[in-house]
Amino acid sequence: MTPGQPPVPRAGPARPVGLHAAPLVPTPGQLAWQEAGFGIFLHFGINTFNGVEWSDGTLDPATFLPAQLDARQWARTAVAAGAKYVVLTAKHHDGFCLWPTATTAYSVASSPWKDGAGDVVAELAEACGEAGLGLGLYLSPWDRNADRYGEPAGYDAFYVRQLTELCTRYGPLCELWFDGAGSEGRTYDWDAVMAVIDRHQPDAMVFNMGRPTIRCIGNEEGLATDPCRYVTHATDISLYDDGTTELGSAAYLPPECDVPIRADWFWQPGDPDTLKSREELLEIWYSSVGLGAGLLLGVPPDRRGLIDDADRDRLLEFTQELARRLGDPHAAVLTADGDDLLADFGRPVRVDHLELREDLTAGQRTDGHEVRAAGRLIASGHTVGVRRVHRVEPLTVRELRIRLTGTGARLASVTAAGPPSGPG
Known part of the structure; x- marks a missing residue:
């Protein structure tokens, strides 16, 4: 595909197909x-x-x-x-x-x-x-x-x-x-x-x-x-x-x-x-x-x-x-808490990037996600997939609360990266 090629139809978002009915899984x-x-x-x-x-x-x-x-x-x-x-x-x-x-x-x-x-x-x-x-x-x-x-x-x-x-x-x-x-x-x-x-x-x-x-x-x-x-x-x-x-x-x-x-x-x-x-x-x-x-x-x-x-x-x-x-990510330990996941970093960490990874072994199941710190929404979106990277306003956190939507949605990991420690 090089510039100047004959036009092909391209507009519009991907057309979703039965994510909940019969999920297809990656090889x-x-x-x-x-x-x-x-x-x-x-x-x-x-x-x-x-x-x-x-x-x-x-x-x-x-x-x-x-x-x-x-x-x-x-x-x-x-x-x-x-x-x-x-x-x-x-x-x-x-x-x-x-x-x-x-x-x-x-x-x-x-x-x-x-x-x-x-x-x-x-x-x-x-x-x-x-x-x-x-x-x-x-x-x-x-x-x-x-x-x-x-x-x-x-x-x-x-x-x-x-x-x-x-x-x-x-x-x-x-x-x-x-x-x-x-x-x-x-x-x-x-x-x-x-x-x-x-x-x-x-x-x-x-x-x-x-x-x-x-x-x-x-x-x-x-x-x-x-x-x-x-x-x-x-x-x-x-x-x-x-x-x-x-x-x-x-x-x-x-x-x-x-x-x-x-x-x-x-x-x-x-x-x-x-x-x-x-x-x-x-x-x-x-x-x-x-x-x-x-x-x-x-x-x-x-x-x-x-x-x-x-x-x-x-x-x-x-x-x-x-x-x-x-390049210096902090990995969280994930545990379930009712409808949410808790991501615990074990200590306060300075954060301005979050990376969520979905467990794709059962297919792509996440339709939506929200991430909160101390009750405040700091990141949200639709799909997660193999990786979803959010830029967030710098803050210091020890624990994040994550809510997923989508039948069977599961995360494989959550990591955070951030600037050098300093005033929040």
Whole structure:
């Protein structure tokens, strides 16, 4: 999903589905992905070297020439930022492949980079393995270079071969990203696609199309809303939060928010002034991860093949400030008291952030929550999910009283973080 893509219906909140009647529960893989929470989106390809976000499959492979490509620098940057995984555009809509595929000549094998012997996906897979990062791959279903795209059966076989290469050459994948841009009105052989994933990468989360296990939040601003629902309807093309396309069956589909650190997804020489501020990135985090969604933040490599220095500095400025705010949490002991939960920290603690985590083993059950300190309401909202972070007016507390609404609602934990001790 890149700026300028054809419009798709996106407006409106997520449509809740039967949270009380027959709750759907996460798979272990979904829950692990939700716990991870934060990843880095690496848009990189032939567009990087031609100053465009989208291209039509005719750009010369000779223009792909990163003189200093260092996938370990990408991985080090992600780790330093606290990200748990990265997703690379192995093939964007232009069809240019970042690995030496047997399916087309339109790939790194036709570029002068490493005399045609390079493999960006392999280098990143090795770097992620060394760094302990999850690796996700984006493989655009829409391919503007493939002559056979106009022949559905032939293209489906071509696409399945590409996916099979990616699923069998590079070790475990944590996520496979199927972007719906350009595919409006097109039906792919998703049964064949999913058969490849089921056979070779059964633990990978599937984004947005096919038989998805995670969904798009519905915008490219990185913003979720409250309530942030995990159970929603699958649509036949995309899993946006609007419900305006034909509805399929209900499914447990936690959302991923995505947003670029600048205005553009691919690195562009003319947009340094659009680099988001530290405060903008913090607000995005609070409105995505802090509401119980995942966040995939676009931080693209530049024409050198390195993460841009200014982008890296801003990313780390943002994540270091986040760590400062949340990095010394106080865990509470939870006990029941009638209709409420008591969260006891064991001693007075200074608080300006609260994090509530729901027990999702029985599904997402919390519809509402209120948090009180000494009888005063200090935080409230609808869903909790894998994590719900509240910023509160600084105060010193020993105990909080929490009331949940929703049949079977349970919290797994409550933690608090705050500024240095001082006058309340």
